[in-house]
Amino acid sequence: MADFEELHPDVAGFLSDRAGALDRDAAPIDADEAVHRTVTHSLEPARRWVHTPAAVASHARRRPAVAAAVIAALLIGSVGGFAAGRSSAPGKANVAARGAARDSSTPSTIVSQAFAVGGGGFAAPGIPQLTRLFLRTTAEGVALRGYLQEMDLGLQGGMPMCEAGQWCPPPECNPSTYFMAELSNDEAVSQNGSPQFPLDGPAASRGQGYHGQQEGAPVSSYMVQTSSDVLTVRGTWPDGFVDEMQPVNGWAIVAHSGSAPASALEVVLADASTVALKNIDGGYSYPARCQPPPPPPPELPPAGKEQPADADAARQSVTEAYEYVFTAGNDRNNNGTYIENADALKAPSEQVKQNFPEASDTVSVEVGEIRFLSTTEAALYFELKYDGGLLFGQQIGYAKFIDGHWKIEYGTMCMVFGWGGGVCDPPPDPARSTSAGNAPQPGTYTGPSGTASMSSAESTPTTTAPN
Amino acid sequence: MEVLRAVPSLDEPAAFGEFVAVVEPKLRRALVAAYGSELGREAAADALAWAWQHWDRVQTMNNPAGYLWRVGQTSVRRTTRRRVREVVDGREFELELIDDGRGERMVEPALAGALDDLSPQQRAAVVLVHGHGYTLSEAGEALGCSISTIRNHVARALRRLHAALEVDDG
Numbered sequence: 001m002a003d004f005e006e007l008h009p010d011v012a013g014f015l016s017d018r019a020g021a022l023d024r025d026a027a028p029i030d031a032d033e034a035v036h037r038t039v040t041h042s043l044e045p046a047r048r049w050v051h052t053p054a055a056v057a058s059h060a061r062r063r064p065a066v067a068a069a070v071i072a073a074l075l076i077g078s079v080g081g082f083a084a085g086r087s088s089a090p091g092k093a094n095v096a097a098r099g100a101a102r103d104s105s106t107p108s109t110i111v112s113q114a115f116a117v118g119g120g121g122f123a124a125p126g127i128p129q130l131t132r133l134f135l136r137t138t139a140e141g142v143a144l145r146g147y148l149q150e151m152d153l154g155l156q157g158g159m160p161m162c163e164a165g166q167w168c169p170p171p172e173c174n175p176s177t178y179f180m181a182e183l184s185n186d187e188a189v190s191q192n193g194s195p196q197f198p199l200d201g202p203a204a205s206r207g208q209g210y211h212g213q214q215e216g217a218p219v220s221s222y223m224v225q226t227s228s229d230v231l232t233v234r235g236t237w238p239d240g241f242v243d244e245m246q247p248v249n250g251w252a253i254v255a256h257s258g259s260a261p262a263s264a265l266e267v268v269l270a271d272a273s274t275v276a277l278k279n280i281d282g283g284y285s286y287p288a289r290c291q292p293p294p295p296p297p298p299e300l301p302p303a304g305k306e307q308p309a310d311a312d313a314a315r316q317s318v319t320e321a322y323e324y325v326f327t328a329g330n331d332r333n334n335n336g337t338y339i340e341n342a343d344a345l346k347a348p349s350e351q352v353k354q355n356f357p358e359a360s361d362t363v364s365v366e367v368g369e370i371r372f373l374s375t376t377e378a379a380l381y382f383e384l385k386y387d388g389g390l391l392f393g394q395q396i397g398y399a400k401f402i403d404g405h406w407k408i409e410y411g412t413m414c415m416v417f418g419w420g421g422g423v424c425d426p427p428p429d430p431a432r433s434t435s436a437g438n439a440p441q442p443g444t445y446t447g448p449s450g451t452a453s454m455s456s457a458e459s460t461p462t463t464t465a466p467n
Numbered sequence: 468m469e470v471l472r473a474v475p476s477l478d479e480p481a482a483f484g485e486f487v488a489v490v491e492p493k494l495r496r497a498l499v500a501a502y503g504s505e506l507g508r509e510a511a512a513d514a515l516a517w518a519w520q521h522w523d524r525v526q527t528m529n530n531p532a533g534y535l536w537r538v539g540q541t542s543v544r545r546t547t548r549r550r551v552r553e554v555v556d557g558r559e560f561e562l563e564l565i566d567d568g569r570g571e572r573m574v575e576p577a578l579a580g581a582l583d584d585l586s587p588q589q590r591a592a593v594v595l596v597h598g599h600g601y602t603l604s605e606a607g608e609a610l611g612c613s614i615s616t617i618r619n620h621v622a623r624a625l626r627r628l629h630a631a632l633e634v635d636d637g
Contacts, residue, residue, distance in 0.1 A: 008629055010578070011629060014579075015597040018598055019500070022496070022504055022507075022594070023599075025499075025505075025508075026499040026505075026507060028491060028495065031480060031519075034483075034519050035519050037512055
């Protein structure tokens with residue numbers, strides 16, 4: 001024990017007891033637990049800056065109100081940013097919010113030191129500039145500022161070092177333009193940010209902000225990146241509150257006082273149609289092209305010695321079975337024609353439809369190579385496509401010739417249902433129901449917002465029931 | 468937003484096991500001291516899982532324990548952020564701090580409150596040094612900071628604890 005400090009016996013005893021109690025309550029963690037633990041969120045610590053947000057915020061608490069507001073604008077922190085605590089500096093925060101109401105929407109430029117992305121952070125080479133896009137005060141008095149920041153990504157353009165033969169994100173996945181959202185109300189100031197990624201559709205949620213939690217004045221907010229087709233971004237909360245704004249330079253922020261996440265986030269397009277944005281709960285929609293593709297499935301089993309008399313016709317029938325079952329909108333009452341033991345699969349099918357209605361309503365399939373193992377059995381590659389979540393890529397499925405029809409094998413259906421929480425009874429043959437790539441194995445499902453099947457923090461595990 | 472990296476090949480668990488045996492106690496004790504038994508242990512487990520997923524990087528670090536302390540802090544922030552959201556579902560939000568009811572001897576009740584009022588770093592530092600008997604160097608390694616920083620954390624923590632006893636420690 002260090003002997004640099006006089007220690008009161010009561011304090012020494014208290015600390016010793018506390019240490020012992022904590023040791024007893026927190027069992028040791030062995031390597032096996034660590035290896036098998038699923039971590040679904042990025043835990044990468046923010047880089048340490050010379051002028052850390054904490055350090056600057058600490059100074060801000062001792063400075064005049066205007067200085068605190070300016071330092072808030074200079075800082076680009078993690079989701080929580082820093083907050084001017086109610087008890088420590090109510091006047092400062094008041095000034096920051098009122099100042100917002102007086103600002104014009106004329107773009108302005110502020111020198112920044114660093115930028116954070118979704119809780120992580122990094123210092124950019126050079127000194128990037130923030131260009132203010134908009135300032136808006138909501139009906140509840142929450143001031144929302146949006147900034148764009150151009151980053152100097154250095155000689156390599158920010159591209160990661162990718163080894164030969166490995167998947168590498170395309171250049172647009174390492175953008176030099178970043179959006180920063182700043183929120184302020186009477187109690188707190190916070191900041192959040194997102195790269196300006198390529199869009200998969202007309203708009204995407206680029207993160208949910210948590211503001212003012214510790215100050216007792218929470219605000220739920222969303223950054224939304226839009227294309228030029230979007231006229232309005234609208235957030236609706238469970239209590240009926242609606243906040244909306246026209247995007248500026250492809251960005252908007254909507255916010256509502258309270259901790260509740262929005263119940264709907266949507267955009268209105270130029271043709272007056274409305275598009276609902278996904279990943280409200282996770283708050284972030286990561287571009288599909290920036291995610292590594294799932295690894296290819298293993299090789300198909302070898303072809304059998306005996307092949308169907310008319311292999312082309314059989315191949316067509318197998319394809320038809322997969323396309324009928326895995327195409328949204330087809331009559332499910334006919335599934336018995338295309339699925340082995342279809343009656344036993346009704347319960348897991350209903351369960352998956354209940355868990356993932358959007359995926360079930362949008363599913364389609366691509367059938368790849370078909371290889372006949374015998375005159376009555378086939379193995380094939382197939383890939384399901386749907387909206388609303390992570391795709392599991394190409395898989396190996398099986399088909400059987402039963403009662404004059406080629407049907408999707410029971411085990412293949414159980415594999416697909418297993419991705420979304422459907423459990424087959426009787427259980428399928430494991431050899432014919434094992435998922436490939438990043439798809440979860442049967443029995444690992446933990447719920448629509450669960451983690452067992454997730455390979456990225458913001459992806460929602462999903463699957464689909466046959467139409 | 469990070470896509471999880473592929474785990475190391477299966478022939479490396481032996482080295483990782485040795486690493487965990489060395490680092491885990493100080494990492495767990497630091498995080499548990501800072502954030503309480505349940506939250507701290509979860510954070511330590513998350514940090515070690517992260518270490519396994521980034522094993523190539525971890526092996527090149529000068530002070531992996533200190534880095535994992537920061538990974539654990541990030542995990543705590545993530546966890547508490549998720550818990551804030553659970554308020555919406557009608558569950559009670561509770562930022563878990565150190566349980567103050569487990570002392571075995573009679574102590575001044577204000578000590579527990581004073582310990583909880585410390586910053587996580589101060590709390591971890593003083594519990595590691597004066598609770599577990601770590602040297603300043605060992606505690607600094609666990610928290611990823613210098614000896615002088617640890618000394619300051621401990622000194623400030625003790626001043627607060629002594630103040631709770633109304634002790635003049637001169």
